[in-house]
């Protein structure tokens with residue numbers, strides 16, 4: 599499937615967003631990653647989410663609310679369940695598809711409405727990015743890390759959909775090293 603620059607950015611943003619959830623909210627192991635407005639501002643800056651105005655407490659609440667919905671998309675293998683969540687998110691955000699070739703990128707479509715809040719911006723563009731995976735029959739690429747103490751969300755963009763860990767250089771390696779040590783111990787004992 600074709601993944602444009604903006605789709606890639608939206609995927610990075612939604613994965614990062616889902617992974618800010620504390621584990622009590624069904625997120626990965628860890629504390630609340632969007633604890634306050636400065637944390638939200640850092641997220642907005644990191645993902646270059648444009649034109650969202652001055653951030654307020656209601657933005658924080660709204661972003662946490664859509665985060666919980668997005669987490670459901672990564673938690674289910676059922677396309678109907680995922681489709682319902684994505685439809686709700688995108689509809690509530692009020693999208694305005696708009697062709698653009700900003701900043702030297704090829705033609706692509708922005709979905710967020712002009713002046714959209716940060717939550718609506720994310721719901722529209724990340725919702726549509728995930729929608730394309732369902733359309734392409736690729737929902738299984740929307741995964742959670744298999745490391746038992748991690749469970750981070752990630753998008754498997756590998757050719758043969760074989761990725762099992764959120765970041766093979768940390769989680770994958772960590773498990774490989776643990777398995778290697780266990781084997782050595784067995785051999786030595």
Ligand SMILES: [Zn+2]
Pocket residue numbers: 604698700703706708
């Ligand atoms: Zn763009």
Ligand SMILES: [Zn+2]
Pocket residue numbers: 743744745748749750763764765769
């Ligand atoms: Zn992981």
